[in-house]
Amino acid sequence: MKEGVDTIFGYPGGAVIPMYDALYETKQIKHILTRHEQAAAHAADGYARATGKVGVCMATSGPGATNLVTGIATAYMDSIPLVAFTGQVPTHMIGNDAFQEANITGITYSITKHNYLVKNVDELPRVLKEAFYIAKSDRPGPVLIDLPKDVLVSESTAAYPQEVKMRSYRPHYKGNPRQIERAAKLIDKSKKPVIYAGGGIISSGASRELIDFAHHSHVPVTTTLMGLGAFPENDSLSLQMLGMHGTRYANYAVSETDLIIAVGARFDDRITGKISEFAPKAAIIHIDIDPTTISKSVRVDIPIVGDAKTVLLRLTALTKTKKREDWFKKINQWKEKYPLRYEKDGSLKPQFVVEKIYELTKGETIIVTEVGQNQMWAAQFYCYTRPRSFISSGGLGTMGYGFPAAIGAKIGCPDKTVFDIAGDGSFQMNIQELATVANYQIPVKVAILNNGYLGMVRQWQQLFHHSRYSQVDLSRGCPDFVKVAQAYGVEGIKIEKEEEVEPALKKAISIPGPVIMDFRVAREENVYPMVPAGAPLNEMIEERLV
Numbered sequence: 001m002k003e004g005v006d007t008i009f010g011y012p013g014g015a016v017i018p019m020y021d022a023l024y025e026t027k028q029i030k031h032i033l034t035r036h037e038q039a040a041a042h043a044a045d046g047y048a049r050a051t052g053k054v055g056v057c058m059a060t061s062g063p064g065a066t067n068l069v070t071g072i073a074t075a076y077m078d079s080i081p082l083v084a085f086t087g088q089v090p091t092h093m094i095g096n097d098a099f100q101e102a103n104i105t106g107i108t109y110s111i112t113k114h115n116y117l118v119k120n121v122d123e124l125p126r127v128l129k130e131a132f133y134i135a136k137s138d139r140p141g142p143v144l145i146d147l148p149k150d151v152l153v154s155e156s157t158a159a160y161p162q163e164v165k166m167r168s169y170r171p172h173y174k175g176n177p178r179q180i181e182r183a184a185k186l187i188d189k190s191k192k193p194v195i196y197a198g199g200g201i202i203s204s205g206a207s208r209e210l211i212d213f214a215h216h217s218h219v220p221v222t223t224t225l226m227g228l229g230a231f232p233e234n235d236s237l238s239l240q241m242l243g244m245h246g247t248r249y250a251n252y253a254v255s256e257t258d259l260i261i262a263v264g265a266r267f268d269d270r271i272t273g274k275i276s277e278f279a280p281k282a283a284i285i286h287i288d289i290d291p292t293t294i295s296k297s298v299r300v301d302i303p304i305v306g307d308a309k310t311v312l313l314r315l316t317a318l319t320k321t322k323k324r325e326d327w328f329k330k331i332n333q334w335k336e337k338y339p340l341r342y343e344k345d346g347s348l349k350p351q352f353v354v355e356k357i358y359e360l361t362k363g364e365t366i367i368v369t370e371v372g373q374n375q376m377w378a379a380q381f382y383c384y385t386r387p388r389s390f391i392s393s394g395g396l397g398t399m400g401y402g403f404p405a406a407i408g409a410k411i412g413c414p415d416k417t418v419f420d421i422a423g424d425g426s427f428q429m430n431i432q433e434l435a436t437v438a439n440y441q442i443p444v445k446v447a448i449l450n451n452g453y454l455g456m457v458r459q460w461q462q463l464f465h466h467s468r469y470s471q472v473d474l475s476r477g478c479p480d481f482v483k484v485a486q487a488y489g490v491e492g493i494k495i496e497k498e499e500e501v502e503p504a505l506k507k508a509i510s511i512p513g514p515v516i517m518d519f520r521v522a523r524e525e526n527v528y529p530m531v532p533a534g535a536p537l538n539e540m541i542e543e544r545l546v
């Protein structure tokens, strides 16, 4: 309560009964009982991404704790602020292979920003204060607090600290002024600059500053998957997403640019393509709050360790206004020649479904995705204009993330329409959460782009393994999703033709409760453009070329 927590997503068990006992009478904190601990972690993560607050989840010792692991790793890879509470066997039994004992601090060592095993109840107030501070400050991330049962039932008079005192943890927010001046000079000199913006813009709350800087200095902006929404995609300066399934014009611009201004992005391999040929003509300015990301995979000319918001404000003040007409002429030619597109052949295309969702939901909507082709189509064919409007597992690529994360997003933002754009494979990974949406009547709208395949894997097998479709056909054994939804008391709609899409979506939006939509889409549709793994960014393949 002292940290402003209003919701905990969790699942009880023996070791955390004292925590659940305390929750029994608490009115200030709502507990959402998921049907799997993995879903509790993803829901807390979705809540954090949608609201900007710290997400909180809780599980019992042993299997409860290990079930959180995928969710914690997902949050870690995408720098999402999370505090995970786990129960632990009593302190005197730790190390004895006690019933439901797992060394969860050891297991999560490499996927948490920090973790604690609390052995004395008097440490608890300090640990709690630190955990929330560490989770949300600097480069955010998950923090785990392991609580042995005897500690949970002990009493303490230790006061809750007013502030955090940690000598070894001092985030740098301002950025080195001399480096910022050098960067400004380079930007003024550049003829063909590109801003490459990542999720750091969103966690720093720096969208406004990014828009102002880009317009002031007249620089085109491409974002990563994590950065979608950080810069409005309907802005004339937007190149939309870059990388493996980015737009042709973003990838061409990055391959041609003489200056990359990377902000809150980490040069992930899905962005750079063949690293030795990434942005071959460019100098690189890298602005990031985390010094360990700098020059990690790509050589950087001007590193600036600092908060995106603060540094962008300074850069706007220090740079001149420019036109860069030739550069934009070229970019606009690419945009005209190579728009995102798909073949319309009368069948129900997944891209069409995403376009329709956009048409009907622009505005106060949050799009959450699963992983695979559905995720890429959701990224490509919906136009994101606001931060925190696109929620997806980027770094870890966790199938099963979307549905529970959508639950968390909706709990955090009850006034927004929340869609989970899903694949049939991913949805089945946390399908049990139908019980959670039914129980609390959480009005999440799930649009399953049902191709009966593990579509993204099938696409790779088709393109790079001579169409040898090995273990990707989900059509046999696929349940009737409408009937499954109905079995949980949730509304289900099946859509098989283009003309049914709009009425179905309108109906789903108008229904006050949760809805599952089963879109039977063209089975072998592929995501294009595509940079094959290990190829340079400007070597994209498209349908008509393969």
Ligand SMILES: Cc1ncc(C[n+]2csc(CCOP(=O)(O)OP(=O)(O)O)c2C)c(N)n1
Binding pocket: 370, 371, 372, 373, 374, 375, 397, 398, 399, 400, 422, 423, 424, 425, 426, 427, 449, 451, 453, 454, 455, 456, 457
């Ligand atoms: C937990 C997990 N297991 C395996 C994978 C590997 N993987 C990536 S995409 C994909 C296929 C996803 O299929 P589906 O959810 O049906 O979506 P589609 O690609 O068809 O849209 C798989 C298996 C993964 N990302 N996550």
